[in-house]
Amino acid sequence: MFAFLTSARKAVRPAAFALAAIALTGCDASMMPSLGGANSGGPKIDPSKPIRVALLIPKSDAGAGPVAQSLENAARLAISELNGVKVDLQVYDTAGNTGTAAAQAQRAVDEGARIILGPLFGESANAAGIAVADEGVNVLSFSNNPSIAGGNVFILGPTFANTAQRLMRYAKGQGKNSVVVVYSNDVPGQFGKVAIEQAATSAGIRIASAEGYSLSPEGVAASARAAAASVKQSGADSVFIATEATNAAMPMLLNMLPENGASPASTQYIGLTRWDVRPDLYGLPGAEGAWFALPNRAQQESFNGRYSAAYGSAPHPLAGLAYDGIAAIGALASQGRGDALTGNALTRSTGFNGVSGVFRLMPDGTNQRGLAVATIRNKQVVILDPAPNSFGGTGF
Template identity: 80%
Template structure:
């Protein structure tokens, strides 16, 4: 248990206003950035246990299983640390932003030096605001870049990171133009923006962006518009933001080829992992498409260790909790008194996590080493392996 501190509780605290929207993998969107100094953070004595607060929605009926998996992964990571000791206390956010803010403040009052979580973007934003004036950093499980910054980092994989990897790879393969096909919702807009920025950075021209509403007519209209751009403007690639599990994906992979985007001459690119839907590989637009994967060998090794410890497979988000502890432990094991500061957490060499190398960026987002994969004869084939360090190929 943490020792209970007795500082004067804040008499007044600004209200936390949030605008919530649907987002990816149990991570919602909020447009209120957190505040605080990027280089800030508490000093610690690395020879003593580091007090870490884990904020997860244990009592949220919908997210409770995810919360348990995150806690399991956190404890597994702690057990595997070499040269660093963590004293963990778990706080229930109930999946609620106001509860998350209160629990974050309680955790700091009880001695927490860093916060791991919460799960939802809105809750992470609230937690960050609650403890920003005390210089406590929050390593959230969200993948929403709109909440990143100040004292809040997002550990979840971001669209920007994936889009940059794929656009740079595309440029090296001689692709100079792209048409974007995206859903007209929050994830689709975030994805579209990430691809546009990545294309500009890579020197690839965005010839058109075609949005759709989720209906047969909406998807068909967008596919036909994208096909016209391929035929008339010579777009060399089609970048699809749609999640592979979305009902629109099979429609797009059928309709785009029928609309003039011939997959034998037009490169299809996916912003999300297509390997989670092997049934898609039978569709016309899937053969030869590009998408990214994490370091599969490392991911499978973690999955096996987790299953051995808990007799069940980990939730796909569980590794984020492991990564947070891995980063803290790597810095503390070096005997760094500044291990929990923004300056230390954003070291350029990054860390080794569940799915490969990753690093936290100065803007609160993250960068992860990703492999580029394709579909050949209905099988996933790696075209460009995930990098094992920063500064080389793949970044």
């Protein structure tokens, strides 16, 4: 299985890395500054020659195979649209397995990869980063899990923190001063709760209470009652719902919160996830006038059209992350930069232009994306504050 390894030293590394990945799965990789981050190195390149990029995707994973193909298609579309930059894309199958991801990352570097795009899953991305950290190769993963970001691993997936910060800053600008948080008692819910609390504190908004619910109808109902009671008792002017829009709990919350006294007429409803993916919510009592964040719709629709024209089908919602990774590499190489693949270059403050608008990689390995603030008005999505076109202006 490891016949491609070039020395006895490397022959023992994949097993060690797999064990390390298991230990570090729940850790914050940014606590390992020796691995690099924004100050990390990276292989020098000749930008006039093809850049070897390894794409790590779960091609043979039965559940994720279609996503993997869409990611590969998007990467190839991005390469075809680069201006004057040549990319030699080599695809490696992780099979959706952590150990395989680590082995394939090492194989890719042994075969000349200068940067890794992927893997899809957080644990696999963490393992891949560990596998190639000592060789100064950076990993642009498709994960949105901030706990694996840092060192030589960057995450391209949109984060709860970025969305919460955008919405809390907007809320403060609209005169909102206190919020009740509603979240599910599971891992995504806890991540969302923490992101909202941190964003509120940063914006100068008081957290009146945080009401978690167990994953049952009774649990959702109890949380709705507690959150509505907190609104009335504390005088909170907002309710921030961390629940995924596609979750069965969302329509219950949008009905039960108003029923229990958190009137949308006096309480601003805010959603951490995109509600435009679920039009059946639009007519519910808590949806009218609610705020949520969206990427740049015009740019997203343009990408969707180009992808469909090239491949005859719509892209998977995650496909744009692969396009963004190639776009960032291409933008830096097009400047003739020999250091284009270093942490310092990848985290440039001006960022990049991607599928859904502007984005930039942060020194801690996370990312920041330009988002619009939208609302539901008469069962239609209306943009209240457009996505910024650059960093440093409004919206950040």
